[in-house]
Amino acid sequence: xxxxxxxxxxxxxxxxxxxxxxxxxxxxxxxxxxxxxxxxxxxxxxxxxxxxxxxxxxxxxxxxxxxxxxxxxxxxxxxxxxxxxxxxxxxxxxxxxxxxxxxxxxxxxxxxxxxxxxxxxxxxxxxxxxxxxxxxxxxxxxxxxxxxxxxxxxxxxxxxxxxxxxxxxxxxxxxxxxxxxxxxxxxxxxxxxxxxxxxxxxxxxxxxxxxxxxxxxxxxxxxxxxxxxxxxxxxxxxxxxxxxxxxxxxxxxxxxxxxxxxxxxxxxxxxxxx
Numbered sequence: 672x673x674x675x676x677x678x679x680x681x682x683x684x685x686x687x688x689x690x691x692x693x694x695x696x697x698x699x700x701x702x703x704x705x706x707x708x709x710x711x712x713x714x715x716x717x718x719x720x721x722x723x724x725x726x727x728x729x730x731x732x733x734x735x736x737x738x739x740x741x742x743x744x745x746x747x748x749x750x751x752x753x754x755x756x757x758x759x760x761x762x763x764x765x766x767x768x769x770x771x772x773x774x775x776x777x778x779x780x781x782x783x784x785x786x787x788x789x790x791x792x793x794x795x796x797x798x799x800x801x802x803x804x805x806x807x808x809x810x811x812x813x814x815x816x817x818x819x820x821x822x823x824x825x826x827x828x829x830x831x832x833x834x835x836x837x838x839x840x841x842x843x844x845x846x847x848x849x850x851x852x853x854x855x856x857x858x859x860x861x862x863x864x865x866x867x868x869x870x871x872x873x874x875x876x877x878x879x880x881x882x883x884x885x886x887x888x889x890x891x892x893x894x895x896x897x898x899x900x901x902x903x904x905x906x907x908x909x910x911x912x913x914x915x916x917x918x919x920x921x922x923x924x925x926x927x928x929x930x931x932x933x934x935x936x937x938x939x940x941x942x943x944x945x
Contacts (some may be wrong), residue, residue: 686750687869688902690726696700696895697728703938704729704790706887708736710942711816715739720808722773722817723747723792727755733788734762742766745779774800776808783810789817791938796863800820802877809945815879820886821937823830826867827884828937838933839900840909842925843918845870847910850924866940874943883942893931898923 679685693700707729713719716739721730724744733740743768746752759766771779772788773796787805789929805815821828836843847853862926871881900906913921 675903679873679907680756681749681750684746685903686726686754689751689789689904691724692898692902693759696892696898698889698892698931698937699895699899699936700725700728701732702889703887703940704732704738706786706885706940707818707909708732708788708937709938710885711786711788711814712804712885713737713740713786714813715817716741716766717768718742720776720780720784720787722776722787722805723795724755725751725792725851727758728787729790730755730766731758732868734759734765736906743769743780743784745769745771745773745776759939772796774798774804776801776804778810784808784813785810785850786814786816788815791818793817793819798870798873799876802874802879806879806945811945812943816940816943817886818886818938818940821939823864824867824939825864828886836930837930838932839896839922839925842929843900843906843909843921844927846921847913851913851921853912866926870941876921879945881941881943885940885942887938887940889936889938891932891935896931897926 685807714738717737718732720742721733722732722745724746727744730742730744742765744752744755746755748768749770756763756768768777770921776787787809793801805907806810809815844855848855867884874881900922901917901919902938908920910921
């Protein structure tokens, strides 16, 4: 399971829209971030990598919650890192920023760390290579904690009653087909759920022991879901041939008469030891 990251992550406008979203709707990424920090059980003065740190949601949580923590914020996007730097304020001396892909994490660090935390991003990286890089940067006994949304992992969540109403993404796709003569083509790189047993095997191959898994629920919020769809990088995979302005016109049309699903967002978190 691996969804190659879009080039939109390197776009400054995308970074600004993403950052504004995280501050308008702090529960969407902040809730899973708090859950990861809870599970990590970090000691004061821990040295921690915030992997795929984005604009710093998890970094801010670490600085609030862990006394004396030293954070290395790592991301492959310069625009995201630039915004993350602006948000640490008086804690600037406690954070080091590095531009790197997850699978080359070890090349970005100069010494082992106590923990690597990754919030809402693992599926953008090739997992076997990522897990091997994480193992190389962790001290013996160090902890790796990451999460996956319900749509991207199987074998964790109990079955739920289905909701027959189409999602907003499906309505956008239907609108593009009917109003813009769009003919979808299969995406060979489309992300498919990874079963927890396959995940455990990949971690074991990297010499990481999966010791715990837990579920984090985030309340459903139609307003935040609509706003999330206005971030360029998240509608691009749905309608790849269309530019952002056209995708937003399609979104507006899809919203007409739309009755949103109210199902909560669920994340599976995994705790691993080196």
